[in-house]
Amino acid sequence: MPLAATGDLVGRAAARRGAVAAFNVITLEHIEAVVAAAEAAGAPVILQISENAVRYHGGRPGPLAAAAVRSAEPSTVPVALHLDHVTSDGLLRQAADCGFSSVMFDAAHLPYEENVAVTRAAAAWAHGAGLWLEAELGEVGGKDGRGPLDAHAPGARTRPEEARHFVAETGVDALAVAIGSTHAMTSRDARLDHALLADLRAALDVPLVLHGSSGVPDDELRRAVGGGITKVNIGTALSIAMTAAVRAHLAGDERAVDPRGYLAAGRGAVTEAAARLLPTIAAAPVA
Ligand code: G3H
Ligand code: ZN
DSSP: OOOOHHHHHHHHHHHHOEEEEEEEEEHHHHHHHHHHHHHHTOOEEEEEEEEEHHHTTOOHHHHHHHHHHHTTTOOOOOEEEEEEEEOOOOHHTTTGGGGOOOOOOOOTTTOOOHHHHHHHEEEEEHHTTTTTEEEEEOOOOOGGGGGOOOSSSSSSSSSSHHHHHHHHHHHOEEEEEEESSOOOOSSSOOOHHHHHHHHHHHHHHOEEEOOGGSSSOOHHHHHHHTTTTTEEEEOOOHHHHHHHHHHHHHHHHHHHOHHHHHHHHHHHHHHHHHHHHHHHHHHOOOO
């Protein structure tokens, strides 16, 4: 089926008070694995390419995005393409031409007024190009090798009243909120602030996005979706699965030289990891 639009998938998830999973993809094998997992689960999915992944591919978003578009076309489930954690205006401006239907513009590290100003400009530009725009207020820590934020550090939690103003002032379509998750966790023991999520849900009329979801255990993910999270972002869990499988494959065959052997092992492990997570995220929450 043709590429779906992120806004449509998130809107449909919100209508049934569920969520859509958004997986970060770095290689063609990630893309193939996530699409296969979504088909196996019978669930729509968002493929996300981050600015860091674009940098890994020489700063060009086009080749990997084209692979994602082509891989989504024969899929039996809706697949959307999202450009994640964008800080560069130049990259933002390439999004529509590369097949992305949405962008997460990341200015959460800036002081509030600056975040508002650059996000407002990004949203205006994105909307003019037909793109759905997600932004972040409060800071989900752990990005780019930086450690987790202390829960009491300024910005470590999204403040509902400030978030209401932020959404009104910027016109964003969705908001990533800081409620206790952290990027790049390799253990699944994060505890979320569900009372804060309830306050944010009550204060805001846009879909809420959970970043750093690899570190959030299944029961917390289910509660978060039940409490109003509509898009669940997962990256590190796939990296852990892929790397462990590649490492095991190579350790088990010291004479291996064909990359297809270990890449297939990595791809299979990513499929399994995504297939395990999808039902938890995509299933309608228990009332
Ligand atoms: O935007 C991407 C996500 O927030 C991924 O976070 O790698 O910790 O799962 P994660
Ligand atoms: Zn993130």
